[in-house]
Amino acid sequence: MDEFPNKYDPQSIEDHWYEFWLKEKLFTPDPRSKKPPYTVMIPLPNVTGRLTLGHTLNNSIQDILIRYSKLTGHETLWMMGMDHAGIATQVVVEEKLLKEGIKKEDLGRDKFVQEIWRWKEEYATTIRKQLEKMGFALDWSREQFTLSEDYSKKVIKVFVDLYNKGLVYRGEYIINWCPRCLSALSDEQVETEEEPGKLYYIKYPIIGTENFITVATTRPETMLGDTAICVNPKDQRYKKLIGGTVLLPIMKRSIPIICDDYVDPDFGTGALKVTPSHDPFDFTLAKKHDLEFINIMNPDATLNENTKEYNKLNRYAARTKIIATLKKEGSLEKVEDYRLPLAKCERCHTAIEPRISKQWFVRMKALAKPAIEVVKNETVKIYPKRWINLYNHWMENIRDWCISRQLWWGHRIPVYYCSKCCDPKNAETNKSRKNGEIKPLKGMLVSTKRPKKCPDCGSDAMYQDKDVLDTWFSSWIWPFATLGWPNKTKDLKRFYPTQTLVTGWEIIYLWVARMIMAGLEFTGQVPFSNVVFHPLVRDEKGKKMSKSLGNSPDPMDLIAEYGADALRYGLQLITPKEQDVLYSEKSIDVGRKFCNKLWNAARLIWMNHKDDNETPPSQPTIYDAWIISEFNSLIENINKHFANFELNAIARELYDFMWHTFCDWYLEIIKICPSKDTAKYLLKQIIIMLHPYIPFITEEIYHKLNFSKKSILLEDWPKIKAVKIDIANVRTLKRLIEEIRNIRGLFNLDPKEKLSAIINTSEDFSNFLGKNHMVLQGLAGLKDIDYAKKPDQPVASIIIPAVDCYIILANIDIEQERKRLSTEITALSKKIDEIKYRLNNQNYIRKAAPLVKQREQKRFEDFLKKKEGIVKAIEKL
RNA sequence: GGGCGAGUAGCUCAGUUGGCGAGAGCGUCUGCCUUACAAGCAGAAGGUCACCCGUUCAAGUCGGGUUUCGCCCA
Incomplete structure (x- = not known):
């Protein structure tokens, strides 16, 4: 341990310390320990690919909280796991196979799923490696996967339990359908983008008259499935037509004209064509008015046999053909350019096709109610507070959750149908099962185990529902399923409910709200007491980082260049509390410089104080007392910030203290005025406080200085140590040095030139300076100091509270000095007037604290004295 | 159209319940390789706290309005 290079090299130490932590089992908690628990559940990364900068930020925050909690005496558990990420993973692997010329249908379900498992193993390894490189204190011994055999059992149990409680039903509904993935998507998996399109005005002849009614639509091809025209009942233009019939062009069907308040008379022509099977709005309208439903599309968004000659055309080709026909018929009134919001599949960006189909749903209203309550009464606290509004808004307007997905990768729905006596097409259970009344369909069984025989007819031809469950249906039970639930395990008892969930606000509905509901429903407890939302990472121009834009740097590259600690610290420094992060690589460089500074401070202490004690000094100097007192305020502030999850503020305070107080002042002072123990003791305290942010370098320094514990992670968080020495004189001295340095700069003096000074001050402070003149001389660059003497030549004057100091300058520019002092007097006078006005105000006297x-009052007196001093100084020039 | 957030130094942001001379980092400028650190040290310049009105002894901070930008929802 006698090597201590003057440049910090992260690459040479990081891997070693991670192995050390694992070997010492520092990340694996002991369920038998008596310490209070602190549990954090990682927002499970998807196995779709590598981690981004967003993950880096998210996980760094959790690591900071975990390490801080461990240092403050908690038994900590940071639960590791990954998400099978149904649709996302399936799409990625499908695309990969397509590039090799293989279609998933050619492989078949089982082989394709095997293919995904292979992919999963590969990427899980990559992800683990990345998390290790970042230094995260994850408990690898408890690692989970949402599609593991064990975890899957829990997911299936939840489905069956909810079904038995009447909270899961199969129903017909208009859903978001991706014609490429051939699957239902939840509302949250749909992204909307505004795109240029056209608004087509189509004339529908009114039967029994020569007139037309014109409707405007962005999707003319859906007219083949129209079953009504709808207008607003208050709309004067159409009032007489309500109850009439029109002839649907092309299809030559007659359809009714109805009215409803939902129709916006100002949009288009004010008349709406109603296509119940292919538009969510029209679907609701049709249910209300009991209209006919005509499905005109196949699952892949080609038109079906209900469309005559358009059968098998895809939706866009059909649109072109229909427009041509309408033109020929003279039914197309006009076409306008129009920007329309287009719904797309979040994963493959194909335009969504609304579609009526049979899907499984969870009834949400009853689950939401207690979940709203626990946030209101702060059993679950949300940081920052403003996200509570968003949470409440969604929860109060919650809709049933469509949980079936037409995918191959996921938990297969545990519903079995008898091929003899059950027709699943008719399996509509939402009506019969309302109000918790359970009337299972004939020949259908919902069960955790595959049945051998049909419960109704005894046939052994039972087959399982082809669909799988939404990914979020497995992750909403994450906080307790990972701890052993439904078994009452030691882990569950010890670590549940968890303490803090750290996540991005974009999954507040998808995940956070649902976890709260699941926790309450299945464990009777909230899953966590705090939710900390952190901002999104954007690039320098404010663009969201994404793979497709290619603007997200690879954290691994950054680690290779700057080190993991630099990445972690730099990121924390630029992460605001309530705004998104604008990432710039410069900030990581700031992190690197910070690490290097810390490294060198440790190096200095290693050189000069290696053999000191690591305990507080038994005989502190006044400077020791001063730095300890400064450190006390630091501890106080940082503890406060931790309580409010203000990690950015902590990073800033630590930066400022370590660099600008400890290094710039204290370490410089003790080069002149020697001290024992304090530097080493404080270094230890500082690296303990920095450890949650920059774990590698602090562990390295801890060992280089031979501190006593096996790992810095086993240390205790610093406590405030009362200071019994009056340190006011150190503060005045510091101020005096700053002012003298300022004068040096203003007069462009050579830093090597030693100056002479005359100081008039109190007896106490001159006694202090008498003993401490070396510090003043050293740090301000003075040679002689005269006390209680008046200057007899032009000087540069420094007037601060309780001290008048004159610097003797050989070739002083008198005019420059006069100007400087006059400017100062003007500023002071203004300030003095302001304060004077306030001090004399009756209301102020009565009300101010x-x-x-x-x-x-003190400020006022100081300003007056200072002004007086400067006036005298000008006179002497 | 509805909601949320933001506007403070050239840039990115801090600024607790109103109360010290509005701060930091980066950038710019000046001078320094001063024996831990040039990935450094010592300094400087730079602000009508978006705008208007109000509450108050006192407003960057609270209230109302205007405006610009960003995000979410329909």
């Missing part, structure tokens, strides 16, 4: 009044 005593502490404020005291401070203002």
Whole structure:
């Protein structure tokens, strides 16, 4: 341990310390320990690919909380796991196979799923490696996967339990359908983008007259499935037509004209064509008015046999053909350019096709109610507070959750149908099962185990529902399923409910709200007491980072260049509390410089104080007392910030203290005025406080300095140590040095030139300076100091509270000095007038807090004295 | 159209319940390789706290309005 290079090299130490932590089992908690628990559940990364900068930020925050909690005496558990990420993973693997010329249908379900498992193993390894490189204190011994055999059992149990409680039903509904993935998507998996399109005005002849009614639509091809025209009942233009019939062009069907308040008379022509099977709005309208439903599309968004000659055309080709026909018929009134919001599949960006189909749903209203309550009464606290509004808004307007997906990768729905006596096409259970009344369909069984025989007819031809469950249906039970639920395990008892969930606000509905509901429903407890939302990482121009834009740097590249600690620290420094992060690589460089500074401070202490004690000094100097007192305020602030999850503020305070207080002042002072123990003791305290942010370098320094514990992670968080020495004189001295340095700069003096000074001050402070003149001389660059003497030549004057100091300058520019002092007098006079006005105000005297009044009075007196001093100084010039 | 957030130094942002001379980092400028650190040290310049009105002894901070930008929802 006698090597201590003057440049910090992260690459040479990081891997070693991670192995050390694992070997010492520092990340694996002991369920038998008596310490209070602190549990954090990682927002499970998807196995779709590598981690991004967003993950880096998210996980760094959790690591900071975990390490801080461990240092403050908690038994910590950071639960590791990954998400099978149904649709996302399936799409990625499908695309990969397509590039090799293989279609998933050619492989078949089982082989394709095997293919995904292979992919999963590969990427899980990559992800693990990345998390290790970042230094995260994850408990690898408890690692989970949402599609593991064990975890899957829990997911299936939840489905069956909810079904038995009447909270799961199969129903017909208009859903978001991706014609490429051939699957239902939840509302949250749909992204909307505004795109240029056209608005087509189509004339529908009114039967029994020569007139037309014109409707405007962005999707003319859906007219083949129209079953009504709808207008607003208050719309004067159409009032007489309500109850009439029109002839649907092309299809030559007659359809009714109805009215409803939902129709916006100002949009298009004010008349709406109603296509119940292919538009969510029209679907609701049709249910209300009991209209006919005509499905005109196949699952892949080609038209079906209900469309005559358009059969098998895809939707866009059909649109072109229909427009041509309408033109020929003279039914197309006009076409306008129009920007329309287009719904797309979040994963493959194909335009969504609304579609009526049979899907499985969870009834949400009853689950939401207690979940709203626990946030309101702060059993679950949300940081920052403003996200509560969003949570409440969604929860109060919650809709049933469509949980079936037409995918191959996922938990297969545990519903079995008898091929003899059950027709699943008719399996509509939402009506019969309302109000918790359970009337299972004939020949259908919902069960955790595959049945051998049909419960109704005894046939052994039972087959399982082809669909799988939404990914979020497995992750909403994450906080307790990972701890052993439904078994009452030691882990569950010890670590559940968890303490803090850290996540991005974009999954507040998808995940956070649902976890709260599941926790309450299945464990009777909230899953966590705190939810900390952190911002999104954007690039320098404010663009969201994404793979497709290619603007997200690979954290691994950054680690290779700057080190993991630099990445972690730099990121924390630029992460605001309530705004998105604008990432710039410069900030990582700031992190690197910070690490290097810390490294060198440790190096200095290693060189000069290696053999000191690591305990507080038994005989502190006044400077020791001063730095300990400064450190006390730091501890106080940081503890406060931790309580509010203000990690950015902590990073800033630590930066400022380590660099600008400890290094710039204290370490410089003790080069001149020697001290024992304090530097080493404080270094230890500082690296303990920095450890949650920059674990590698602090562990390295800890060992280089031979501190006593096996790992810095086993240390205790610093506590405030009362200071018994009056340190006011150190503060004045510091101020004096700053002012003298300022003068040096202003007069462009050679830093090597030693100056002479005359100081007039109190007896106490001159006694202090008498003993401490070396510090003043060293740090301000003085040679002689005269006390209680008046300057007899032009000088540069420094007037601060309780000290008048004159710097003797051989070739002083008198005019420059006069100007400087006059400017200062003007500023002071203005300030003095302001304060004077306030001090004399009756309301101020009556109302202001005593502490404020005291401070203002002091300021007033200081300003007056300073002005007086400067006036005298000008006279002497 | 509805909601949320933001506007403070050239840039990115801090600024607790109103109360010290509005701060930091980066950038710019000046001078320094001063024995831990040039990935450094010592300094400087730079602000009508978006705009208007109000509450108050006192407003960057609270209230109302205007405006620009960003995001979410329909």
